[in-house]
Amino acid sequence: MTFSTRILAFSAAAFALGAGMAHADTWRYAFEEAMDEVQGIYAQKFKEEIEANTDHEIQLFPYGTLGESADIMEQAQDGILQFVDQSPGFTGSLIPEAQVFFVPYLLPQETETLASFFKNSKAINEMFPALYADQGLELLTMFPEGEVAITTKEPFTTPADLDEVKIRTMTNPLLVESYKAFGATPTPLPWGEVYGALQTNIIQGQENPMFYVESTKMYEVTDYVTRIGHNNFTTAVMANKDFFDGLPDEDKKAIRAAAEAAFAHIIDYQKGLTEASVEKIKEAKPSMTFTTLSEEERQPFKDAAGEVEARFLEMTGDSGKRILDQMKEDLEAAQQASQS
Template sequence: MNSNKLLTGAGIGALMLGMSTAAFAANWRYAIEEYEGDVQDVFAQEFKRYVEENSDHNVQVYRFGELGESDDMMEQLQNGILQFFNQSPGFTGSLIPSAQIFFVPYLLPTDMQTVLEFFDESKAINEMFPKLYAEHGIELLKMYPEGEMVITTDEPIKTVEDFQNKKIRIMTNPLLAETYNAFGATPTPLPWGEVYGGLQTGILDGQENPIFWIESGKLYEVSPHLTFTGHGWFTTALLANQDFYEGLSKENKQLVDAATEAAYDLTTEHIQGLAEESLNKIKKNCDKCTFTHLDDQQVAKLKKKAPQVEKAFVEMAGETGKKLLKQFNADLEAVKSDKE
C-alpha cells in the first residue's frame, strides 16, 4: 500500500481508553485486516449496523494499520483487548497449522457459486474448524471467501517456467511457501505494510491477492502484470475472544450470531461481480498492465505440483490435518454432486 501506517503509542492509548473493565462492555471493539470499502469492511460495517440497530451496544471498527499488523491484532484478541477480529487463516497458520489447508493449490474450485455453496454446507468449515480455534481461546463465528487469488509480477507470466526464481511476497505461512517453491518461485514473507514499497524498489518481483485488493491497494501501479492461475481463493474468518463470547448473556449471544449471519449474507452477495468490477477499474487506470490467463496446458503443469504441497500440509498439520483434508474433499464432492 502507498501508506504504511504504524502502530503507535497513541493508537494503543486510544484503544485502551475505549475499554471497559467489564467483560460485557457495551462498546465492542472489532478489527479488520483491510481498508475502508474492502470486503472485510463491508462485513464489519453490516455487523456494526445490525448490532447497533438491535441493541444499545456500540461497535468500534478498526481498519488495517490502526492497531498494527495482523499478528498484533491477533494478540490483542487473545488478550481480550479486542472482542472481534477478522483474520485470514493464512496468518492463523502458525497458531493453527490445519488452517493452512486453504493454501493447498487447486483444492477449491474456481466457480463462485460452487465455492459459496461449499462454505455454506461444509462440515469441515462449520463443524471441525470451530473446535480447532476453540483450543486457542478463539470463537470462530464465520469463515467466508473474499475472492480468487491473482498473481501480479514485474514481468508477464505466460508459462510455468516464467515463475522461476521470482521473489513472490507471501504471508508468514509455511504452506504458502511450499506452494510457491513448488511453482518454482522464491517465496518471500513480508508484512503487508511493506509490500507496496517492496514491489516499487524491486525487493519483490510479485505478490498474490484477490483482484479487488490489487485494485484498492493500487498494487498494479508497481506490479502491473496480472496472471490468473485459478490456484486458490482468499479466505477470511470472523473471530471472537472466547471468554468474551461465552460470557455473553443468551440475548447478546443471539445478537452476535444474528449480526454475523446478516453480515455474511450481505458480503457473499457483495463479492459476486466484484472481481469483474475491480478488473475493469484496473484496465481503465493502467495502460501498461497486462492480463494473462494461463492456458490449460500450463495450469495442468501447476496442478501436478499440488500433491507435494498437500503432502507437506499433512506433515505440518499431522493427524488433525489428515482428517480435515479428508472431510474437505468429501464436502467438495458433495457440492459437485448436487450440481450434477
Template sequence: MTITASGDLTMSTLSKLKKAALAAAIGLTLSSHAGLTVAAEEWKFALEEISGSVQDAYAQKFKQLVEEKSAGDINVTVYPYGALGESEDLTELVANGVLQFTHGSTGILGSTAPGMQVFSVPYLLSQDNQVNLKLLTESPTIYGPIADKLKTRNLRLLSMYPEGAMVWTTNKVVRKPADFDNVKMRVMASPMLVETYKSFGAVPTPLPYSEVYGALQLKMIDGQENPVFAIEEMKFYEVNDVMTWSGHQQFTVAVLSSESWYQGLPAEQRKIIDETVDELAPYIFETQATYNNERLEKIKKAKPSIQLVHLNEAEQAAFRKASQPMRDKLVDLAGPEAGAVLKALEQEISVLEQQ
C-alpha cells in the same frame, strides 16, 4: 547474532509487557469512549485491513444489522487496520476479551488450529463460489475439529469467507510452471506458501507487505499475489505489467469472537450475533465480487496497457499437477491433523460440487 536462553526469556517478557501495555491503553481509551454513550452497550470490531476494504464492508454491515436488531441497545465500534495493533495483536486481544470481534488470517490461526493451514493448499477451494459459500459457512469439518481447536485459545469461529481470487502480478506472461523460472515472487512468511511457489517453479521471496511496492519498483522481486482490490489499493499494477488469474487460491479469512465472552452473553444477544453472521454470508460473497470488479475497472482505467491473462483449464491443470506434492508437504509442516482436515474438506467439496 546468537540469542541466549536468558535473551529469549527477556524478549518473551518484553513481548508480553508490550501486549499488556497495549491492552491497558486500549482499555482506557475504550472506557473513555464508553463513558460518552452509557446508554448503549459497546461491542468492538477490529480489522486487519483499512477502511473501505472488504473486511470493512463486512464489519460495517455487521454493525448496521446488530444495532438494528438490538433497537439501539448495542453499539458496534469498528476499528480499521493499525488503530489497535497488528493482526497478531488483534487475535490476542479478542482471546483476552479486550475486543469482541476481529478478522483472523488462516496463517496466524494455523499455529493454534493446524487445520487452518489447509487454506494455503493450491486448488483446494472450488471454482464455483456457491460451493465455497456452503463450505465456508456450513462445513462440519471447519465448524467441528477446526473450531474446537480455536476454542482452546478462547477464540470462537463465527464464519469464514473469501476476499477474492489471488491474482499474480508480474512483468512477463506466466502460463505454465516453466514460465516461472527465475521469477522472484513475493510471499508472506509462511512455510506453506514458500513451498507452494517452489512447486510452481518460482523463486519464493518472503517480504513484509509494506515493502512490496518498493521491492517491485527496485526489481528486488519480480511479482506478487493478492486479490484485485489489494492490487489496486497498493498500486502494484503501477510496477507490474501483467495480471494473471490462475484459479489456484482465494484469500480466505475468519471472523472471530471471544468464546468465553460469547457464552456469557444473554441468549437474545447470542441470537443477534448468530442471525447477523448468517445474513452476512451471502452478502459478503456478493460484495467482495463487486469490490474486485470495481477495482479492476479502476486499474484498467489508470493503466490501459495492463495485460490481463486468464489461464484456461489445461493451463490450470499444469499448475495443479505441479502443486500435488503440497498435500504431503502440508502433513510434514502442519502435522497429521491438518492432513485429515484436508482429506475431509476435499470430500465435502466433491459432494457439494455434485449437488
C-alpha cells in the same frame, strides 16, 4: 429521608445505572483491510445488525489503525479486541490445520459452489471451532474474498518462468511451500512493506484477490496480472472466547445472527467485483497485461499442488488429514448442490 437513607438510595441508583451500562457495551472489531474493501463491508454489515438488534455498539478498526495482522490477533487473544477478522494465512502458525485453505486447486472458483461450501461445510462449522477455541478464539464464520491473482513485473506461463522471481507471501509455511513448488522464491513480508518492496525490486510479485490489487494500487508497481486458478482468498471472523462465553444467551444468538446476515451480504456484494476491479485497473493503467492461463497451461501448476498437499499432511498429521478429507467431501457436496 435521613442522610444515611439518602446515601443508600444514591448507592442503589448508581449500582443500577452501572449494571445497565454493563449490558450496553462498546465492542471492538479489527480487520485486515480498509473500510471499503471486502472485510470492511462485512464488518459494517455485522455492526449494523448488532446495533439494530442489541443495546451494544461496535467500534471498527480497519487495517493499520492497530498495527499489522500479528498485532490484532494478539490483541484479540488478550481480550483487548472482542472481534477480529483474519485470514488463515496469518493464523497458520497458531492453527496449522487452517493452512488447508492454501492447498492449491482445492477450492473451486465458482461463486455459488464456494458460498454453499463455506455455509454448509462440516469441516468449517464442526471441526475448526475446537481448533480455534484452543487458541482462545470463538470461530464465528469463514468466507471467500475472491480468486487470487498473481501480479508480477515480468510475464509468466510456466513454473520455469518463475525461477528466481521473489513473490511476497503471507507468513504462512504452506503458502511458502506452494510458491517453492511453483518454481518461485517465496518471500514472507508484512503487508505494510509490500508496495515499497515491489517499488525497489526487493520482490517482483505478490498475490491477492483482484479487488485488493486494485484498491491497494499494486498495479502501479507491477505490470502483469496472471490468473492460474490456484486459490480463492479465505478469511475468518472470530471473537475472543472468554468474552463470548461470558455473554448472556441473547447476545450470543444476536452475534451469530449478525455473522450469518453479514455472510449473505458479502457473498452478494462480491458478485461482479472481480470484473469491475479489472476494468478500474485497465482505466488507471492501460498498459497492464491480464492473462488467464488455459487448462493446459495450468497443468504444471496443478501437478505441483500434490507436493504441497503432501507437505500439509506432514505438517498437521492425523488432524490435518481428517480436515482435508472432510473438506473434500464438503466440496463435492457443494458442487452437487450448485448443479441441482
